[in-house]
Amino acid sequence: MSNRKSISAAASRISAYVRHTPVLRVSLGTGSPVALKLELLQHAGSFKPRGAFNRLLSADRPAGGVIAASGGNHGAAVAYAARSLGISAEIFVPSATPAAKVARIASYGAHVVQGGETYAEALVASRRRQAETGALEVHAYDHADVLAGQGTVGREFEQDAPDLTHILVAAGGGGLIGGVAAWYAGSAEIIGVEPEGCPALHDALRAGKPVDAPVGGLASDSLGARQVGALMFPIAQRFVSQAVLVTDEAILAAQRLLWDQFRLVVEPGGATAAAALLSGRFVPPDGARVGVVVCGANTDPAKISG
Amino acid sequence: MSNRKSISAAASRISAYVRHTPVLRVSLGTGSPVALKLELLQHAGSFKPRGAFNRLLSADRPAGGVIAASGGNHGAAVAYAARSLGISAEIFVPSATPAAKVARIASYGAHVVQGGETYAEALVASRRRQAETGALEVHAYDHADVLAGQGTVGREFEQDAPDLTHILVAAGGGGLIGGVAAWYAGSAEIIGVEPEGCPALHDALRAGKPVDAPVGGLASDSLGARQVGALMFPIAQRFVSQAVLVTDEAILAAQRLLWDQFRLVVEPGGATAAAALLSGRFVPPDGARVGVVVCGANTDPAKISG
Numbered sequence: 359m360s361n362r363k364s365i366s367a368a369a370s371r372i373s374a375y376v377r378h379t380p381v382l383r384v385s386l387g388t389g390s391p392v393a394l395k396l397e398l399l400q401h402a403g404s405f406k407p408r409g410a411f412n413r414l415l416s417a418d419r420p421a422g423g424v425i426a427a428s429g430g431n432h433g434a435a436v437a438y439a440a441r442s443l444g445i446s447a448e449i450f451v452p453s454a455t456p457a458a459k460v461a462r463i464a465s466y467g468a469h470v471v472q473g474g475e476t477y478a479e480a481l482v483a484s485r486r487r488q489a490e491t492g493a494l495e496v497h498a499y500d501h502a503d504v505l506a507g508q509g510t511v512g513r514e515f516e517q518d519a520p521d522l523t524h525i526l527v528a529a530g531g532g533g534l535i536g537g538v539a540a541w542y543a544g545s546a547e548i549i550g551v552e553p554e555g556c557p558a559l560h561d562a563l564r565a566g567k568p569v570d571a572p573v574g575g576l577a578s579d580s581l582g583a584r585q586v587g588a589l590m591f592p593i594a595q596r597f598v599s600q601a602v603l604v605t606d607e608a609i610l611a612a613q614r615l616l617w618d619q620f621r622l623v624v625e626p627g628g629a630t631a632a633a634a635l636l637s638g639r640f641v642p643p644d645g646a647r648v649g650v651v652v653c654g655a656n657t658d659p660a661k662i663s664g
Numbered sequence: 665m666s667n668r669k670s671i672s673a674a675a676s677r678i679s680a681y682v683r684h685t686p687v688l689r690v691s692l693g694t695g696s697p698v699a700l701k702l703e704l705l706q707h708a709g710s711f712k713p714r715g716a717f718n719r720l721l722s723a724d725r726p727a728g729g730v731i732a733a734s735g736g737n738h739g740a741a742v743a744y745a746a747r748s749l750g751i752s753a754e755i756f757v758p759s760a761t762p763a764a765k766v767a768r769i770a771s772y773g774a775h776v777v778q779g780g781e782t783y784a785e786a787l788v789a790s791r792r793r794q795a796e797t798g799a800l801e802v803h804a805y806d807h808a809d810v811l812a813g814q815g816t817v818g819r820e821f822e823q824d825a826p827d828l829t830h831i832l833v834a835a836g837g838g839g840l841i842g843g844v845a846a847w848y849a850g851s852a853e854i855i856g857v858e859p860e861g862c863p864a865l866h867d868a869l870r871a872g873k874p875v876d877a878p879v880g881g882l883a884s885d886s887l888g889a890r891q892v893g894a895l896m897f898p899i900a901q902r903f904v905s906q907a908v909l910v911t912d913e914a915i916l917a918a919q920r921l922l923w924d925q926f927r928l929v930v931e932p933g934g935a936t937a938a939a940a941l942l943s944g945r946f947v948p949p950d951g952a953r954v955g956v957v958v959c960g961a962n963t964d965p966a967k968i969s970g
Contacts, residue, residue, distance in 0.1 A: 621709050656927075
């Protein structure tokens with residue numbers, strides 16, 4: 359169960375290994391100032407090392423190394439964490455994973471296996487391999503230790519910006535938003551944001567259970583889970599107040615604005631939460647104090663300036 | 665005179681107009697953790713709006729608008745500040761100013777005049793024009809209000825990281841390092857860092873007075889002052905403990921590392937202070953707690969990933 363206690367325990371466990379990322383208060387021209395949690399400055403360029411370290415540090419040291427399937431960011435995080443702890447890693451990614459992410463995973467010394475169309479297919483391949491090697495699986499989102507690790511983003515955000523009333527978080531498989539929602543547990547409104555092409559959380563909340571959703575568009579390499587995780591779903595039902603969808607055009611515009619006004623290079627999935635505010639898909643009520651988690655940077659910077 | 669009092673007054677004056685930029689504590693593999701002051705996330709992509717706002721808000725509202733000469737960042741800052749305050753701006757830049765910086769200055773609604781080889785020539789041209797228009801000159805570094813404004817970087821850094829013993833700051837005309845040194849006033853060691861191609865502070869400290877220095881290399885558009893300012897020089901003599909020179913190769917390596925490990929897009933002048941630490945030109949003594957001001961982002965992101 360992910361709750362404030364397990365998240366605080368995760369924070370203690372991983373604190374020597376992850377960065378406490380800063381908060382920047384800015385005006386986005388959408389009313390009151392907005393607090394940006396700059397989690398894109400985390401090791402390996404996204405929030406994912408938090409969950410990966412919490413999983414690895416909570417388990418017995420795996421004789422057969424670790425194994426993970428990923429769209430890219432989780433793979434980079436597991437590779438980074440495994441190298442930090444002196445453990446070998448094997449990472450399965452689909453063909454859609456950008457070359458920059460594959461190169462980054464390999465740069466941390468992991469063995470990368472690329473194949474299949476989607477994250478779901480890479481997961482199947484990784485599990486087949488895991489049955490042979492006995493490696494420790496680090497799931498990208500649907501594991502209690504991973505959720506609790508990602509929840510430390512919420513814990514830091516509350517420490518550094520205790521006044522927030524509404525927090526926008528992108529959702530893919532839901533590890534980050536599940537952890538953040540578990541941390542706040544209703545003390546701030548949590549708004550999930552997804553691309554129209556990857557509406558897994560939106561569709562699950564509407565259906566009352568995790569259901570298959572389309573996987574497509576600009577941010578699918580980081581937010582393209584077929585379903586949200588079984589562990590995060592009851593947390594989302596209880597503590598996520600809205601699931602907002604944004605267009606790819608809005609994501610691209612948010613990426614450009616974040617570079618132009620703040621000199622932040624943000625990948626599509628990392629700009630998705632901000633896009634909800636900037637495009638007007640989420641309009642904060644009067645008096646709201648809004649926070650946005652900017653959760654990933656792993657793109658080619660050349661794509662930003664174009 | 666720039667001192668803690670004038671800098672605190674500047675901080676109050678400009679606080680509604682500038683960002684309090686965050687500090688990120690990281691390991692650079694150079695021993696103890698290092699505190700990075702992420703001043704590259706400031707409006708207009710560098711620390712320069714602090715001095716520009718302090719100058720404009722300290723003066724009577726100029727009927728003839730404002731005028732400035734700049735390698736680029738100061739011009740962008742003056743244009744940004746002038747637009748924020750509803751004042752017209754005319755900015756003179758040399759031919760070496762990168763197209764991205766010219767475009768940015770123009771994007772803030774300023775009239776840009778490009779010509780001459782160096783900042784010094786642009787300054788001469790701007791003063792000729794100022795004599796015609798009577799506009800308020802905002803000097804890029806050699807004015808007490810500009811120095812006090814830049815000193816607010818030091819004030820924030822001390823607030824957010826009060827334990828630092830050594831602070832690395834890049835030097836061009838010396839507005840930033842002069843202001844930061846005036847703030848700390850000996851309570852931390854201030855180390856000036858310059859490219860070998862632009863050693864104005866290094867040469868001045870050796871000569872005992874500001875002297876003409878070469879202007880060249882990768883960072884000359886932001887650090888290429890012919891001489892350090894007359895106002896900053898006595899501050900530097902008293903409170904800057906070392907002036908370190910770094911190669912262009914070290915600056916480029918620092919830019920790459922700052923992107924690769926921290927997802928920060930940093931221009932050459934902005935990476936110069938970090939380069940001193942990363943290249944070993946500055947080796948912190950045992951027990952030192954080092955801070956680095958990362959002071960500018962205004963480059964084409966495509967140049968980072970190459």
